[in-house]
Amino acid sequence: MSILRRSLRGLSPIEARIDLQLLNDSWRHSPGSIGAQLAALLMLGWMVRDWPMAHWKWVLPAFGHLTVWATVGMLVRHFHRFGITESGYGRWRTRLLIWHTLEGTMWGLIAVALLPVATPEWRMTIVAALIVYGYTVMLVTIHDWAVAFVGSVPVLLLVAGRLANEHNGSSSFLALVLVVSLLTCMGVSLSVNRRLREAVLLRHENAGLVLQLREEINKVTEAKARAEAADRLKGEFFAAASHDLRQPLHVMMLLSSALKPWIHQDEGQSLLRKLQTALGSLGAMFEQMFFVARVDAQRVDYRAEALPLAEMWARLDSEFSVLCASQGLRWQLDATSEWVQTDGYVLERILRNLLNNAVRYTEHGEVRLRARKRGPWVICQVWDTGVGIQRQHRHRIFDDYFQARNDGRLSSEGLGLGLAVVRRLSLLGPTPVTVLSRLGRGSCFSVRVPRLIPASLAEVTPAAGGGQAQAAAQALAKPVAPATTAQAMARAGRGVVVLVEDDPQVRDSTSLVLQQHGWQVAGAATPDEALAAVAALQEKGRMPEGDMPAALVSDHRLGLSINGLDAIRQLRYEFGDDLPAFLLTGEASEGLTDEAAQARVQLLKKPIEAERLLQMLADSTAPAPAPDAADAA
Known part of the structure; x- marks a missing residue:
């Protein structure tokens, strides 16, 4: 116009x-x-x-x-x-x-x-x-x-x-x-x-x-x-x-x-x-x-596969146990050994949205996640003791932008798309979602998925694999403590980070944050310019001759004939295959996630908080702990 x-x-x-x-x-x-x-x-x-x-x-x-x-x-x-x-x-x-x-x-x-x-x-x-x-x-x-x-x-x-x-x-x-x-x-x-x-x-x-x-x-x-x-x-x-x-x-x-x-x-x-x-x-x-x-736009595919619910339960437990504790709520997770035939990404996204919704509308009491066998089906249920849903609103809660308790359209209450996403995802496969609720007493959302019985019961018994599953769940449940700004500022002069970003504003902003926390930055729009930037740091005496960069951060869409993964491969050829690398993107598709994992590149989704980027850089470049004397013996 x-x-x-x-x-x-x-x-x-x-x-x-x-x-x-x-x-x-x-x-x-x-x-x-x-x-x-x-x-x-x-x-x-x-x-x-x-x-x-x-x-x-x-x-x-x-x-x-x-x-x-x-x-x-x-x-x-x-x-x-x-x-x-x-x-x-x-x-x-x-x-x-x-x-x-x-x-x-x-x-x-x-x-x-x-x-x-x-x-x-x-x-x-x-x-x-x-x-x-x-x-x-x-x-x-x-x-x-x-x-x-x-x-x-x-x-x-x-x-x-x-x-x-x-x-x-x-x-x-x-x-x-x-x-x-x-x-x-x-x-x-x-x-x-x-x-x-x-x-x-x-x-x-x-x-x-x-x-x-x-x-x-x-x-x-x-x-x-x-x-x-x-x-x-x-x-x-x-x-x-x-x-x-x-x-x-x-x-x-x-x-x-x-x-x-x-x-x-x-x-x-x-x-x-x-x-x-x-x-x-x-x-x-x-x-x-x-x-x-x-x-x-039908850009999310449904790919059913055999899936143990215990692994998904461990991931959700590590996330929502902390979230419920921060809100003063009790978190209850009923262990399960069931297997289902479903798309793990779709089911986990549905349950995560339902759990977030339960935490948001529960002021006191508990939030509960469990799975129940019903013939050829497994019913995954999310319970809460929240405000409940009025009868006249139950047929509308899955509509776009509908919020029964946000008449003022407060941005802090979201957009009203959480359950709309659940409805869309449930239609991709045989995963219907139902709801029961009593006003002032709470709600129960149920997701039905096909049940899968393993060829051998030993595959799901605690004696066969319970120890490894429990250890994996405990590892997933450990929260990562973020580094404070004061701690980050105290660890100055850590090394050189190679930054490949074709947008000057993003490159300058990222460089500013990294430099404030003690990193030297060799920023450029292309891999060749990044090599020249590292050489310039060496000529200025800010990087000793023969030293290698500590880490590599690259945007995925570089506007060139190559993408971020290609740039990382080119720079790793110069600086070593073990160089820690991070790929920033705003469109993390499933194929890109797999490709980054195979290349040993950590995928970060835009927009990212500066503290998280700094913490991941610090973790990836931290020296390995020295072995104990007992281990050496």
């Missing part, structure tokens, strides 16, 4: 209908953000009431906000009564652009008024909040790139100009961060907007094809081919959108971690932790949305 477009003239009928529909959707849904912004404005006014500044500097923009919102409220009432016709398209789109421009400008003026009297910690917090605001505007208005542009540019440019005008190093750096964030925000918004528009056009074209097929039976073959092509394009769109949206989120998580050493007050650290929590929630939401898209 062009910024200057104020008329539907010159567009095809489908494009005109799409633009008019998108404009109606904008006026129908965008006013919902005013409530959250009003709450934020009131909270901000309460927090800065004692700051040493002339209050009119921020009160006037705040009053401007209220004026704009009041005007928008009147326009929304008129919209709900009469709607938007083709003849009124230009007026309503101009009003939409003016509204978001003024909104972004007012927030920018408030930030400019607060920056001169803000402490360094508050300045960092304001900059981080503005970056999140810019990306939020982009995500909410992603269907109209012009609105995303006028809503983000004023606030970020005003604050960046104010910081640059201070003529000192830290302010100039923050101004640069804002400008880079603005460019990234606009680039991602434009890219995803184009793909979204193409997808909408394809949807309307497919609707036209359905009508045409009813009238022209002799064109069934041609219409089927076009529909299959549209499905492939839709799958490619979701894959591209997944990568494009994960990249800036990955950068934001790394940069938020890099801010930690610069914020020393408890209040600033608390705000930074909240920011990181919000980013983690945003990443989880994206992951759930794109997984639903993968299932709908």
Whole structure:
């Protein structure tokens, strides 16, 4: 959608209908953000009431906000009564652009008024909040790139100009961060907007094809081919959108971690932790949305095989025993020796979603996992003593975005896709899911899978293999204690990490985090450039001649004729096959997982928390413990 477009003239009928529909959707849904912004404005006014500044500097923009919102409220009432016709398209789109421009400008003026009297910690917090605001505007208005542009540019440019005008190093750096964030925000918004528009056009074209097929039976073959092509394009769109949206989120998580050493007050650290929590929630939401898209696009295969439930039980026990303990709940796992014929990935994903749902809606009591034999079937059950489900909601809990107890649509309660994913996965194979519930007493979700009886009972008796299974379960149940930032900072000068990443922002952000924790980084976009970067470190005396890098981190999609695994193989040829290697990707398919395991490469999924990456680097490069004297004897 062009910024200057104020008329539907010159567009095809489908494009005109799409633009008019998108404009109606904008006026129908965008006013919902005013409530959250009003709450934020009131909270901000309460927090800065004692700051040493002339209050009119921020009160006037705040009053401007209220004026704009009041005007928008009147326009929304008129919209709900009469709607938007083709003849009124230009007026309503101009009003939409003016509204978001003024909104972004007012927030920018408030930030400019607060920056001169803000402490360094508050300045960092304001900059981080503005970056999140810019990306939020982009995500909410992603269907109209012009609105995303006028809503983000004023606030970020005003604050960046104010910081640059201070003529000192830290302010100039923050101004640069804002400008880079603005460019990234606009680039991602434009890219995803184009793909979204193409997808909408394809949807309307497919609707036209359905009508045409009813009238022209002799064109069934041609219409089927076009529909299959549209499905492939839709799958490619979701894959591209997944990568494009994960990249800036990955950068934001790394940069938020890099801010930690610069914020020393408890209040600033608390705000930074909240920011990181919000980013983690945003990443989880994206992951759930794109997984639903993968299932709908039939990119998740169902492959049944003989599976012992004991191994899956051990993995779930190690995860949910800790989660329940952190929530103050009792965790009960009934041991089982049953074997089933099912897809292990699908069944485990179903049970994990059901268990997460049980923990979320259980305030006290217990969560229980068990398996029961029922003739040729095994019934896997998840019990909880939570709030239960009202009778009128039981037929809707598996619908997309339905949340019986989240009328306020709080982001902390998720998107309402957990049980929708369960429904989709259950339809892939013979794994029907049923639910029993009593309001205020709890719920029981049951998953039925085909039972498999091993050829010999010795295969599942404790005497034959119970010791090894128990040892494996105990090994899986041991939690890994994350290293704190202070511990990581204390272990400085550990070695050189070779970083292969073609995105300069991701490469710079990752290098910054690693360097803050004592690593030397040889970063490059290609394997050949990485070799040159290592040689440059040796020439500068920062790496002794003859030494080898300590680890290798590579992105998978490098935009080259080779991928990340090929780059790792090429660099291992130079530095040794035992070099610890990590592969970062936003699309970990089953084939890639197997290929990485065969190459002895640890697969990490974007976005990744900086602390986890640092911990895995430390574990992989830690020296092996010396043998005991008793062992030597």
